[in-house]
Amino acid sequence: MQDEVDKLARQWAAAGMAPAAITRVELSKRVSRLALRHEQAMKVALSELGLTYAEFDVLAALRRAGGPLRPSELTRSLFLTSGGTSNVLQRLTTAGYVAREANADDARGRWVRLTSSGESITDKAMAASTRVHEELLAGIPDKTIRAAADALREITAVTDRRR
Structure with a gap:
């Protein structure tokens, strides 16, 4: 199965880009495309509930915690700024x-x-x-999704340590 990134990869190869570099760019392009499609679909679904994605993130973090959290804990766990957390909390409080x-x-x-x-x-x-x-990943075998999730865990474990 071919996608738009394959077309770009062929162009990069024709332009002389090294195969290993192409593979890395393919990964980031596909991850970005998947994240964009997910974000767009989530924005639509959440807007029907009157929520933003940031508000959903805070609500979900509180639900997972099973009890109260400090604003600083939300900031750290959700990769928000303290000002961003404060703004979201104000809207959710209101x-x-x-x-x-x-x-x-x-x-x-x-x-x-x-x-x-x-x-x-x-x-x-x-x-x-x-x-x-479910809708975004419909038609993709569970084993493929599991393999992709496991591979991305390996990648993010390394890239997260570099911050």
Whole structure:
């Protein structure tokens, strides 16, 4: 099966690019294309719930944690800036999806937790995310998806250490 990246690879080869370099560029191009398609589909699905992707990320992180988190923990785990986290939390608080509470151990600190309506919207968003993944990857054998996920784990383990 050929794709648009194969066409580019042939052009790079004709231009004299080394085969190993072409393979690396093919990987990044395909990962970027998949991420873009995923992001576009998620934006549509989440907008139907009145959420942005950043808001979904925060809600999902709180749901996974099973309890309150500090804003700094959300910032680190979601690769947001502290200002970005603050803005998202403000919108989610205004919407009634999260509540901020005083941290008894640190007078300057706060805890963030899901409200009951936050849990409900998060469950709906998680179901939408599952549908997006199923639709995006429909027709691809599970073993192919598993192999790709395992290969990307190896790659990201190395690239993440370089930061």
